[in-house]
Amino acid sequence: MTDESTITIRVRFRTREAADLAVEHLVQQVGISRPDIFIQSASDQNTNGTSSSRGDVNRLDAPHEGEIEVSADIAASQIPAVQQSFGNAGAIHVTGK
Template sequence: MADDSTTTIQATFKTREAAELAVERLVQQYGVSRPDVFIQPVSDRNSAGSAPSGGDASHADGARRDAPLRGDIEVSADIAPEQLAAVRRSFEEAGAVELSDQ
C-alpha cells in the first residue's frame, strides 16, 4: 500500500508478455517486493492483452484466435521515489504504451 515514502507508478502494456517482463525487471533489477506489484486488465473483462504475443503469436497456423485479447494490461507498483526515473525507463523499454505516477 502506498504511503508518504512510496510513489505509485502505473504502466499500460499491449501484451501480457510485456507486462510480465516489466514485473520481472521490477522485482529482480530494482528489488521491488512482489506484493507491491499489481497486474490487472485495464477493462473489466478478462484479457491477455490487446495484441498476440508468446504462444498466442507462434501458433502453427498463425496467431491463435482463442486468446482473450480484450484490452490492455496494467502494471502498477509502489516504489521508492528515488526509483521513479529508472522504473519509468524500464517500463518504457518493456513496451509501456502509457505511464503515470502519483
C-alpha cells in the same frame, strides 16, 4: 536528502508478455519486492492484451479485449529507474500518484 515517500505508478502494455517482462525487470534489476507489484486488465474485460504475443498466438480462446496494467508501489527515489525499466519493456502509457 532522499525522498522515500511511496507512490503508485501505473503502466499499460499491449501484451501480457510485455507486462510479465516489466515485472521481472522491476524485481531483478530495480529491486522492487514482488508483493508490491500488481498485474490486471486495464479495463473491466478479461484480456490477454490488445495483440497476441508468442505465448498465446495459437490459442483461439485468448481474449484480446484491452491493455494489461502493471502497477507498483515504489519509493519516489526509484521513479527514474522504474520508468526506464517500464520503457525498456514496451510501456505505452505511464501514470503515477
